Amino acid sequence: MFTFSPLVNLALRGTATQSSITGSNYHAKCAIDGNKASNILSFSCTHTQFETDPWWRVELLAVYNISSVVITNRGDCCSDRINGAEIRIGYNLENNGNNNPRCVTITSIPAGATRNFTCHMIGRHVNIFFPGVNRVATLCEVEVYGVPVNLALKGTASQSSNYESKYYASFAIDGTTSSDFSDMSCACTNNEMNPWWEVDLLAMYDISNVSITTRGDCCPERINGAEIHIGNVSINSGTKTPSCAVAFNIPAGASVHYSCNMRGRYVTISIPNVSQFLTLCEVEVYGVPVNLALNGVARQSSTHLSIYSASIAIDGNKGNNITFVSCTHTNLEFNPWWELDLLKEFDIGTVIITNRADCCPERLTGSELYIGNSSITSGYSNPRQYLTLCEVEVYQRLVNVARKGIATQSSTFTSSYPASRAIDGNRASILSYYSCTHTAGQVSPWWRVDLLAVHDISNVIVTNRGDACAERLNGAEIRIGNSLLNNGNINPR
Known part of the structure; x- marks a missing residue:
């Protein structure tokens, strides 16, 4: 702890x-x-x-x-x-x-x-x-x-049942550690055999710690024997994932932190082999995204010297001086290449490349990055060049949480342009394609999405109308917060 x-x-x-x-x-x-x-x-x-x-x-x-x-x-x-x-x-x-x-x-x-x-x-x-x-x-x-930022806030929670059909799994990742059951901020299952609760973090992480906040107004003993499991499959798969810890004797309303140092996408809390309620007032998960490249297999078109092999670009060392032997290096050749096999398919969000710093950074100029399900093929007509990479990192894609939200706006121009058009996953920017919102002409119009849970928001991406009137977006403010006063328009900018 x-x-x-x-x-x-x-x-x-x-x-x-x-x-x-x-x-x-x-x-x-x-x-x-x-x-x-x-x-x-x-x-x-x-x-x-x-x-x-x-x-x-x-x-x-x-x-x-x-x-x-x-x-x-x-x-x-x-x-x-x-x-x-x-x-x-x-x-x-x-x-x-x-x-x-x-x-x-x-x-x-x-x-x-x-x-x-x-x-x-x-x-x-x-x-x-x-x-x-x-x-x-x-x-x-x-x-x-x-x-640290609580990764669970960006996840999707589920559980084996919902007590009284209203104590949902998502209440345990709403960002509040209130432990009073009547505050409607605790998740709770029915009294049943092998109750469980799970959060899908939506990507794989190296998880350092998991924190559990128990119910404070009653029944702290119900958490006894609860097991924390972390892995890359859901509990619904029937496969038991590795165990981080077992909870015992947590004081009423207390928050207890467990060190895990495990890798996975799913964090599951279950009470095995007994009939019991599972009540969780908050679950927090801390860790860092997994660099998928570290588990891959690298190869390159040639190797200048044996100490500059392809695998050096995925050794976790960002040293950028080639004399420290942490960079790859091909021969001087036509169409040099470096390739990483991730060993299975991922939805790739980010690729980070560390260039050589002690010499020759221009050698990377004009290099092309490809992502797909087939290996590299020849046929390029590029000039003769060396290829040197000091580190390559690969991370899974962040999830667009707006897609699961509920959108509203101050008014609707016609029924063809509701607020939901802006979170339909379609970036078409022509108004007549019916994938844009449109309010009536009014004072201080607004649009809002309720994400249905508290999130740590890293980016907001806006696609503007493309066929006309692009200037109408000028001066618009993005505001983010937990208040609905003035329709949310007083939240921090």
């Missing part, structure tokens, strides 16, 4: 990288070494080359609700170089993570001083981005504080 502390510097266990390096002593990791020494000669500060839009990034071990980022500036010289730098936080590595949402633009930090920036944002990647020409990124320490 464990507790989460928002006072732990998450960056210390992360992996840092930066756009370039000056000298051999000013690595990206110097900003997460726990040393706030601010003299560059202490070799505890980072330093890039003078370049356009330099950046520094730390990848955290999981997705976190990040409350604050703390930066220590260089003290011996050049403190103004931090001016205008942007803190960006998110999930995306497009443009090296510099397109993620911005927390703040730093106006200035005095020489050698440490400043705390409040963010309250969700993400795994924290970037310090220095926009502009002929700039240097120098950081003497970066600290990141926050708490």
